Amino acid sequence: MQRYQILVINPGSTSTKIAVFENGTRLCYQNIQHEAAELEQYPTLADQLPYRRDMIMSFLKENGIALADIDVFVGRGGGLIAMTGGTYEVTDLVLEHARTCANGVIHPATLGSQLAAELAKAGGHGAKALVVNPPDVDELQDVARMTGLKHVYRTVHLHALNLKEMAIRHSKSVLHQPYEQTNLIVCHIGGGISVSAHHHGRMIDGFDIVGGEGPMAPTRTGSLSLANILDYMDQTHATTQEMRQLLTRRGGLVSHLGISDTKELVRRKDTGDQYAQMLWDAMLYQIEKCIGAMATVLKGQVDGILLGGGMAYNPELIARISEACSFIAPVSAYPGEFEMEALAAGALRVLTGEEPLKQYTGVPVWQGFPWDQVVIKDGKVQN
Incomplete structure (x- = not known):
């Protein structure tokens, strides 16, 4: 196989992760x-x-790598309109939507495509800039979009990059089948918790963790009764914006104990703290329930x-979920996250012809049902 050098750029809120891969082997890496106060x-x-x-x-200079040595530049995507999964070329439209945060989500991930494009251009040898399975991946089956409120439809926001990478790896190395031929329930269990159903290469359902669905997580409340939310707002006079902050940033362990570190939660429950023990039990219980729900989506097949993400390093978590869910299917742990490897792997699949390079259209992958006479964006009616 031809050898390709791939530069991977993953900007986050407080870090910039950089790596150079030669095919699937990481040559160098830095988490800056x-x-x-600096930002x-x-x-x-x-x-x-x-x-x-x-x-x-x-970083490149310190490692003796010139831009001209790089065959393809890959950035973490962000700010884009909902699309199917895959690897996309960074075009002028991608850059425009990333700069303007076209999907309404302002996050440093939007810098990934911009940095990749700028460095590819500076290299001067025609190398492409790509994004792989951006956070805006939407592959929901139609029935999963419906709610009981007219003109309000479900969307999902998940750890798409890591979820799909785990699914692709497991399909190839354990099941010895293409991802497009397997059915998997894939979970990212970290600061946020994603539970998703993958059917023949598509992530057909999952929980909108940004919107408040799914299990309780370190900083997120997870699913709540609408009556609970309305009662809470009446009692505390919380504004809509304050509720959004509570649901996604100040909920979960932060709301209960003022902590967001699950290692601290485990330490407390292991020393006999009953409150911490109940929170730990409840969080695992809710993950197990969500896994069960996704099993029905896949009709038991x-x-x-x-199980991936930082919390998957905890052996008790793996054992507990395995005990509750192994009757559905074998449980496998992929501790940590594979974002850098996933970005490089997506680019490599395109370079080797295993996967087609996609073109971003900026048109939402789903725009409502035929009976809708309104414009739908991110599951909401647009005036």
């Missing part, structure tokens, strides 16, 4: 941490671009249940 001097995300670019250039 950014102090909050605060940049009024907008766009203003951070030169700062992060210069750090990437310093499940080839495997995959």
Whole structure:
């Protein structure tokens, strides 16, 4: 097989992760941490671009790698309109939507495509810039979109990149089948918790963890009764914006104990803290229930249940979920996250012809049902 060098760029809220791969082998890697005070001097995300670019250039210089040595530049996607999974070329439209956060989500991941494109252009040898399975992947089956409220439809926001990488790896190395021929329940269990159903290469259902669905997580409430939410707002006079913060950033363990570190939760419950023990039990119980729900989505035809994310390093978590769910399918652990490897692997599949390179259209993958006479975006009616 031809040898390809792949530069991977993954900007986060407080870090920029950089790696160079030769095919599937990582040659060098750095996780650059950014102090909050350092980033605060940049009024907008766009203003951070030169700062992060210069750090990437310093990394390459330190490792003796020239831009001309790189065959393809891959950035974490973000800010894009909902699309099917896959590897996409960074075009002018991708860059425009990333810069303007076209999907309404302002996150440093939007810098990934921009940095990849800028460095590819600076290389001067025609190398492409790509994004792989951006956070905006939407492959829901139609029936999963319906709700009991007219003109309100479900969308999902999940750890798409890591979920799909686990599914692809497991299908190939354990099941010895293409991802497109397997049925899997795939979970990312970390600071956020995603549970998803994968049917023949498509992520056909899951929980909208940004919207408040799914299990309780370190910083998220998970699913709540609407009556509970309305009662809480009446009692506390919380605004809509305050509720959004509570549901996605100040819920879960933060709401109960003021912590977001699950290692601290485990330490407390292991020393006899009954409150911490109940929270731990409840979080695992809710994950197990969600896995059960996804099993019904796949009609019980499940080839495997995959557990990834930082919390998957905990042996008790793996044992507990296995005990509850192994009657559905074998449970396998993939601790940590494979975002950098996933970005490189997506690019490599395109370079070797295993997977087609997709073109981003900017048109939502789903725009409502035939009977809808309104424009639907992110599951909401647009005026």
